[in-house]
Amino acid sequence: MADPLTEVIQLLRPRAVFSKGISGAGRWAVRYADFGQPGFCAVIEGRCRLAVSGEQPVTLEEGDFVLLPATPSFTMSSLDPAQPLHIDPKTVLPPDREIRHGRQDGPPDVRQFGGWFSFDAQDAGLFVSLLPRMIRIRGVRRLTQLVCLLGEEAAREDIGRDLILQRLVEILLIEALRAAPTEEAQPGLLRGLADPRIAAALRGMHGDIERAWTVPDLARQAGMSRSAFFDRFSRMIGLRPMEYLLAWRMTVAKNLLRSEKVALGEVARRVGYSSASTFSTAFRRHVGLPPGSFTTRAGMRSEAALV
Template structure:
């Protein structure tokens, strides 16, 4: 049976863009403007404060890991009051390590940070199913992965791009595994933390073409129809049939982008009896027909 977490990460197609060292000493603070791409950092030594827009401030310490699936604005600083210096991440030098505050002596904190991008045309939908901030303490496995990413990006040896893409995938799996908690914000990860809902979600991912009903999914979850509907909607943030539709459309967009299959084959894979029925549903969901979407995302078909 399909693993929904693996399905989502495969569809997102993450790839590395930047990793670098960050350190600070004395009185320091920087504000990064809204970036929108996924970013992460691991605290190697010391500690600092992190205040992400719209979330409670965090005190970070050695061994902590933070992942922001769609990085909003945030302030990172030492523990002394300070007016932060504004930094636009889109204009920051690509791979240079950064030292904030006083430049003499040992730093008060050392971090390894970076960001990557999702190649999926439906990344917005999939990211919306994740918590806005993922923070873990004692995340040794994640810290090791971040170090490996930084080393690989610096050395640029043969096969570097392949190694980096695989490391990013593993990093994302580890981060999202750790975020599967019942107290997480609504989204796929919270749904997967509920054993009964997870059974239904796994069946949706294993056979998205099946004509699922709420009653069938409720039976798989060993819940009454009404209890299942309410519990799924609260945990995932979408009603069951809306989640099924969104997953089908995410798969359809990915298949259209690849251009390996015809419209009728794609329709069958995502649960529609004909190309016309699929085209109508896709147009209603996306705003334009599949053929238009395929041209827009991939350019003209090769001659």
């Protein structure tokens, strides 16, 4: 059976970028501006406070892991309040040593390891928007171990480093998302996958993207009436069924156009269109460019990245 979560992560193509050790002692607070890239941290020892914009403040303790898929503005601080130091993560150069907040001497009150990475996919925004704004997981030792492995590998200058980092980030994402609590999750992919009926429809879409799916087909896949399925899918995912299917098809199509020398008719067939002209019309409407122009631009971006 298709695994929608794994497929989405693979097409987002996460890339490890930066990781660091962070500690704090005494009274301290830092306020980070909106960043937009995925960020994560694991608390190794001690406690601190985290206040993410739009979310309730939480106290982080040893063994806690936090993932921010799009990292909005947030404040990290000691348990005792302090005037925050404002930081713009887009302009601050990564340090080559552990960051220390508050009192600089003596043992720290809290130690954590964290960092951020990027998604290589240019259309990552839609699927990131289907993930929770903040994922907090408690007591999953594997996540802390993965974060530490990321940090160790990032500090090395050895052969295969980039590939290992890429795989570690993929594993970290999958581990975090499948361990994330879904009982009170906002509408999105995790909430849909936690619902057995909606998950069956999602697996159908991802497992047979070439099929000419209709809402009644997907409703049968979920074992529901058409109207009940439509309402439940829209409520759980935050998109109507055919909106999600179109977004997924176009994401797969863009990946094919960017990375493989596949004829247009073959791309159309692989994503469920009966002809190249029908696919081209849908692609232009969704992306704003015909497939040929998209492929040319994607090639130019790839060449520029190599310079």
